[in-house]
Amino acid sequence: MRKQNNPREGKKRLAVRKVVLLLVLVCCLVLFAASFGGRFGLFHQLTFESLGPAQKFFTSISSGVENIWDDYVALWNIRDENQRLHGIVDQLNGKLNEYTEAYSIYLGLIEKLKFKEKESFPSITAQVVGRDPSYWFQTIIIDRGVNDGIVKGMVARNENGVVGQVIQVSSNYAKILLANAPSSAIDAMVQKNRVRGILKGNGQHYVLYYVLKNADVAVGDRIVTAGIGGIFPSGVPLGYVSAVRKKQRGMFQEIEVSPSVDFQRIETVFVNMTEKLKWEVELQTQPLIGP
Amino acid sequence: MLFVVFFLVAFFLIVAMTTFFQLLPDWLGQPDFLHILVVFSAYRFGWAAGLVFAFSLGWMLDVVSGLYPGTYPLQSVLVFASIKLLSENSPLKESAYQIPLVGISYFIAQMGFFFFYSMTLPGTLPPWSWNKIVQDTLILLLAAIPSFVLFGYLYDFFNKRKVIHKVISKRNANQFRRDQ
Numbered sequence: 001m002r003k004q005n006n007p008r009e010g011k012k013r014l015a016v017r018k019v020v021l022l023l024v025l026v027c028c029l030v031l032f033a034a035s036f037g038g039r040f041g042l043f044h045q046l047t048f049e050s051l052g053p054a055q056k057f058f059t060s061i062s063s064g065v066e067n068i069w070d071d072y073v074a075l076w077n078i079r080d081e082n083q084r085l086h087g088i089v090d091q092l093n094g095k096l097n098e099y100t101e102a103y104s105i106y107l108g109l110i111e112k113l114k115f116k117e118k119e120s121f122p123s124i125t126a127q128v129v130g131r132d133p134s135y136w137f138q139t140i141i142i143d144r145g146v147n148d149g150i151v152k153g154m155v156a157r158n159e160n161g162v163v164g165q166v167i168q169v170s171s172n173y174a175k176i177l178l179a180n181a182p183s184s185a186i187d188a189m190v191q192k193n194r195v196r197g198i199l200k201g202n203g204q205h206y207v208l209y210y211v212l213k214n215a216d217v218a219v220g221d222r223i224v225t226a227g228i229g230g231i232f233p234s235g236v237p238l239g240y241v242s243a244v245r246k247k248q249r250g251m252f253q254e255i256e257v258s259p260s261v262d263f264q265r266i267e268t269v270f271v272n273m274t275e276k277l278k279w280e281v282e283l284q285t286q287p288l289i290g291p
Numbered sequence: 292m293l294f295v296v297f298f299l300v301a302f303f304l305i306v307a308m309t310t311f312f313q314l315l316p317d318w319l320g321q322p323d324f325l326h327i328l329v330v331f332s333a334y335r336f337g338w339a340a341g342l343v344f345a346f347s348l349g350w351m352l353d354v355v356s357g358l359y360p361g362t363y364p365l366q367s368v369l370v371f372a373s374i375k376l377l378s379e380n381s382p383l384k385e386s387a388y389q390i391p392l393v394g395i396s397y398f399i400a401q402m403g404f405f406f407f408y409s410m411t412l413p414g415t416l417p418p419w420s421w422n423k424i425v426q427d428t429l430i431l432l433l434a435a436i437p438s439f440v441l442f443g444y445l446y447d448f449f450n451k452r453k454v455i456h457k458v459i460s461k462r463n464a465n466q467f468r469r470d471q
Contacts (some may be wrong), residue, residue, distance in 0.1 A: 030458075070408050117469075129310070130306075130309035131309055131310075131313045131354070132309070132355070132356045133305075133308035133312065133313070133352075133356060134356050134357070135420075135423060135424075135427065136357075136404065136405075136408075136416045136417065137356055137357050137358060137416075139356065139358070141309070141355060157311055169359060175355075176432030177358065182414055182415060182416060182417050182449070183358060183412075183414065183415045202418065203416055203418075204417075213444055254315070259338055266404070
């Protein structure tokens with residue numbers, strides 16, 4: 001059976017609706033009135049103030065979510081990216097090594113070029129291709145021989161000083177006895193006071209012999225060639241005094257000299273070709289003996 | 292074939308000793324592999340082949356090292372002959388004595404070398420250094436163990452091939468021979 005509506009309740013509801021509608025209308029009117037003329041009034045500000053925190057809250061949440069999402073998505077590619085970057089780093093390290101090596105070679109070549117420009121003697125550049133494996137002898141092998149004009153007795157130098165003397169030659173190679181070998185002897189002098197002596201090797205460093213005890217020689221003094229004998233010009237560096245010993249007995253002092261050339265690391269030498277030129281001049285000036 | 296193979300090994304060793312072995316740090320030393328090879332040849336090679344081999348090694352070393360040609364071939368031949376004489380028909384031939392003999396022979400060879408130069412050409416060599424020679428000898432002893440293994444393997448490998456080749460050649464030669 002259908003329930004019948006009470007006419008009193010119906011009227012009451014209708015009245016409430018009318019009141020609400022009226023209130024909404026009033027509010028709209030007030031808001032409209034407040035905004036009239038483009039003025040940002042109290043209600044605007046209230047609205048603004050109530051919306052602001054909500055906006056802020058939602059913005060922070062959304063940006064947080066966005067960040068998390070971005071990070072998560074980024075993780076997908078991070079491994080590939082990492083591998084790619086490692087590859088680039090390796091590649092760049094390889095290039096850096098190459099450039100460092102090339103730069104050091106360049107610096108070495110610059111030094112050699114300066115040396116060659118500075119020195120007046122005619123020379124030929126030679127590469128060291130082998131070293132003496134034994135403890136007893138100090139020799140190196142260079143890639144120049146008779147075909148390049150090398151003859152026995154020629155002097156080898158580098159930018160740091162005297163390297164040695166050619167002792168054996170073949171067509172394309174030559175053996176050089178290093179200056180620090182016990183069998184080599186060079187006329188030398190202390191550069192600061194021209195005190196002379198004989199410089200001999202002992203396999204590792206030099207010893208300057210026959211320098212009188214009263215001669216003023218101190219650690220650090222520079223030893224150069226004396227220029228006697230015509231093999232070396234005077235003033236070519238040989239080394240520095242590393243120790244001076246004066247014994248009670250004897251006339252001479254014991255002077256230990258550190259070589260200016262690092263004999264373990266010689267890569268290139270300049271062989272002085274003056275000897276060859278001398279021979280050629282001698283051959284030209286000598287009268288030919290006919291049959 | 293064996294001679295050629297070991298000659299090539301010696302050639303390679305000389306090249307290595309004069310080039311990239313020089314880059315090794317001082318404490319590691321530069322073992323004299325040629326001495327090891329000479330001792331090995333004294334144990335395995337016959338007199339004729341061994342003498343020629345030892346002389347060739349000394350000859351090659353003479354070219355790349357030293358001042359006065361002839362000393363290294365003499366040293367090599369003397370070392371070979373001494374070890375050959377000592378080891379023939381004696382317990383020194385046993386493998387247990389082979390490595391110690393490398394060290395002893397090296398030490399004596401160095402002393403002989405120094406004595407020879409001191410008598411004939413004084414002032415040519417650097418002063419005798421016990422530390423250096425003893426250190427070199429110890430390093431040589433260490434290097435001798437794998438070297439002997441390697442040389443032994445090479446020797447056996449090529450010797451076996453040689454024997455097989457001989458057997459095959461003999462069979463082929465007899466294949467069509469008629470018995471009288």
